[in-house]
Amino acid sequence: MFTGPLEDRVAIAELNGVYADGVVRFDAETWGSVWADDADWDLMGHKTKGKDAIVGFWNGAMGGLEAVSFQCVPCMIAVTGNTATSRVQTQEILKPNEGPARHVGGLYEDALAKVDGRWVFTSRTFRIVAEFGA
Template sequence: MFTGPMEDRLAIRELHEVYGDGVVRFDAETWGSVWADDADWDFMGMTLKGREAIVETWLGAMSNFDAVSFSCVPASIEVNGDTATSRVQTQEVLKGKDGSTRMIGGLYTDELEKRGGQWVYTKRAFQIVAEYNPAEEPA
């Protein structure tokens, strides 16, 4: 569902796109800019608290890859004043430093707040919906 002022929904959509741009370019400053200082991230079984810990963990995870293609499609953005929730479907192709390739379809569920006139993630939870690894296919 998409509810709330169009201007806020567009700003949140652009926040998702900035997140993806940071991933593709391995740019921690861009990627980290979308998080509130006190944000929570539920990622792959870990619960991370605060932007600093979130960015540090992301840098560690990204160090395993030579390249990442990341795209996202908002499935829902619901704005209520200066808070919002969203769901975002993702498609990722990951080229590992070990030569492996993985394709992942994921889903983020988000809580956001407008702080200082800017939307930021206060909580993100990620789950893998589907995954394909060509190396796992039978010969």
């Protein structure tokens, strides 16, 4: 369900676009710009706390990849004042430095906050829903 001011929901959808753009271009600065300083990231049970640690972990994970195609679609955004929750479906093609490509369908469950007039993720939890080529 999509609830709350349209302007905020569009900004959150665009935040997901920035996230995806950073992934595809292996751009840590762009990708890292979407996180709150004290954010939490749960990537399939690997929990990381704080923006700097999250970006560091992501850089390490991306180092094993030759190429990534990443698409995401918000399927729920609920805004209440300066906080929000969302669910985002993802489709990824991951080409490791060695070995065959994997296709991954996933789901993010998010908490967000509006900080200094812009939305950031305060928490993201990711799980794989479907995977092929693993």
